[in-house]
Amino acid sequence: MDDGLKQRLVGALVLLALGVLFVPLLFEPEHRRSVNHTTQIPPAPGIQPVEVRAPERNADIEPMKPVEEMYRIIPEAELTPPETEGAAAKAPEVEATPVKESATAASKTPTPVVQKQPEPDRNILDAQGLPGAWLVQVASFTQEERAIALRDKLLKDDFPAFTRTLQTSKGKVTRVYVGPKINREKATGLKATLDKSLKIDALIVRFTP
Template structure:
């Protein structure tokens, strides 16, 4: 009898302890949450009102003249004030005419001789049957990559070479050829070929220039 009472007392103590632990949490969840409705936004700063006065349209100066009356010469100005002082008459009219004729003849003869010497200094350009100048150019490489061809052309132009590119369609596709020239002297093209072969490690070709 005592043992059963003891167990009941222990069971009641455990239930009381559980109630003390869990019941406050259950009641707390059922309570409504309190919301702080007080605003924490600071008040707006005071605005200062600035008043602007109306612009003053009055003008104390003189009005501008009409465009057609501006930059006109004065009526008092005379052409006599700009006349050159007269030189004393030394030579006769016949001597003046003879001097002018001789000076004009000398000037025309000197200009004609200068033009003739300038024309003679221009080298004669050989032409083919179609009337095209016989010039030569150096074909460096033939590339399928356009960017590489354009970069090589730009590098050669920066170094002072007259480089250009052309697109050529073949059975294997379109290739971009890089040329240097043209030159009227084939020996000059051969010299450029040797320089670029040593520099770029290529085997360039000398070809006739075709526009």
């Protein structure tokens, strides 16, 4: 290929490239943005002036009177009460008459009342010459553990309780007692207390060491 042909081909390619770039610009319309230069503030509204009337006085209302006419100020001199004739006069003096104390009343002194102390419990001897005493039998158990539990409960409630184990025809029995009391009257009172506390009907038995 000769040089002349090469130059013509190169020139044709350059013209074709320029045509691709500039030809669309010739046919494209101008896109210009229109700007509205007018203001966007709305027009001022039409405001009519308001006429403010001065307050009118009601003819039916009476004007307020001065304080001096409404209230009467009393001078301090008029507030002092006048002296009465009874206050001016002196009260009659009463002569005090000494009271003579009776010599017999003064000489008497109160006699102290001697309270009779309760007699201590006396030991009542039985036929063997031993002091008699009484126990309150609370319950009997075939199981020793239940008897010990009841005894511990009574001891916790400040009752002098103890147990005794006996051999009977029905087997071993453990009984719970409270006491002893030196006379039957106190044992009876103890029984009543235990009956009420434990909801039982206890027995009163003689104490044997």
